[in-house]
Amino acid sequence: MATVGSSGSLERLACDFEEDIATRWVPDVLNSFDLDECLETPSLSKGDVQFVDVPKPDGGCRVAPVLSAQALRALRDAVAPLRQISDSILDPSVCGYRTGSTSGSAYSDEYMRFRDIGKALAEDHRYVVVADVQSFFGSVDADVVGATMLGPLGEAWQPIRQFLVGAKNVGILGLPAGYGDARLIANHVLGVADKSIGTSFTRWVDDYRIYAESPAVARRAIRRLGESLQGLGLKLNDKKLEIIRSDEYLARRHGAPLESVYHPKSEPHEAVRANLRAVFLQAVNEDNRRLLRFALPRLAEQKDTIAVQYALREIGQGSVDTPRLVFYLSAFLSGSDVREGIEILARTPELSPWTTMRLCPLLCSIALQEPTVEALRRAIEITQDPALWAALLRVLAVHGEKDLVVDQVANKQPLDPRAAIGACVDVGQSVPKDLELLAPGTARAAASIAVVPHPTAYTLL
DSSP states (O other): OOOTTOHHHHHHHHHHTHHHHHTOSSOOTTTTTTHHHHTTSOOOSGGGEEEEEEEOTTSSEEEEEEEOHHHHHHHHHHHHHHHHHHHHHSOTTEESOSSSSOTTOOHHHHHHHHHHHHHHHHHHSSEEEEEEBTTHHHHOOHHHHHHHHHHHHGGGHHHHHHHHHHHHHTTOOSSOTTOHHHHHHHHHHHHHHHTTOOSOEEEETTEEEEEESSHHHHHHHHHHHHHHHHTTTOOBOTTTOEEEEHHHHHHHHTSSOGGGGOOTTTSOHHHHHHHHHHHHHHHHHHTOHHHHHHHHHHHHHTTOGGGHHHHHHHHHTTOTTHHHHHHHHGGGTTSHHHHHHHHHHHTOTTOOHHHHHHHHHHHTTSOOOHHHHHHHHHHHHHOOOHHHHHHHHHHHHHTTOHHHHHHHHTSSSOSOHHHHHHHHHHTTOOOOHHHHHHSHHHHHHHTTOSSOOOOOOOOOO
């Protein structure tokens, strides 16, 4: 565990959060420049959590909690005893986040392990159950699961329970989705249910694959798992539950490894380009998110503009893949059509707040025309959403809107004190003393730099 005042420990702790930062629900408007300072003091108050509406792959929106660095530290402190014993408790077939947020752990490698285990077990069995837990993260109730968790976890459960109670008091229902240390807790909550399955399985957080020789064996495993989950106040998602033949599962869920189509160091540029384009077009035609997420960053790496218009259109329609689409577009900001498309999006009244937040890194990186700046001015004047306010303020500050920044920061309770401090630095305005008190870690970090880094478009979300 990091020790307050130990800069080396805090730096190592910050490294542990690299994936959490890369998978944030919204870009950090200050690019986490103050992370080390803010990690010094764990906290879980209402000011440490912002809530954003994020689109779901199957339609609709989910309310996602965005934790401050102080809240991340509080979560890390809560799971610290569990991290020491976790790997020895979890079933070997549980993949990913076995010790929570950990520097140097390649979770893409762990997901490949999940797929490899699934493929091998499917080849050895005739049927596969595909299942997940309905609304899992929001459904974990510390009071309901507490008695059960004391058995396998003992005293390691107590600080976790205290965190969950504190999280509930600030509006977080269940586990805060999107964080490695929360997924560590999730693995152990479901570890209790795993023991009931009675046949081979593998699991990625709440995503189950169960393997059986017959539909009857599969149904019994589903029943046992469902009964065990019920004791935890949880249930399977009936809409996603299916029993399928192994050969069909392998064809639908696996197929040829995507890595086999991308060899930029050993194949001619024309072949690499053609292979990537084929994957991208297949992704669009089949509405296949896995293929799209594979193709986009590699198309950006190859400077292939084939997906530019697609990306602009999909972002405007509130695509769940907006983070990856924005990252792709960040490779082409020298193009006037890309810059114009981004500005058109920013001026669109129907654009969701989440989409505007995701566009923040691009808007900070291009020159903006006056109609775009005016649209952003109007938007910040009416919003009461702290995360959206922070994104708009940072963009406007980066583009030199000093009078607006001064006016917004003059409020004794700005919607996001961190963003307000960053904006003051952007426009060369001294940070008011009362604002320093609201975000002391950020104020200390800002005092030692001349320029706050722009938010990054890089994402693993």
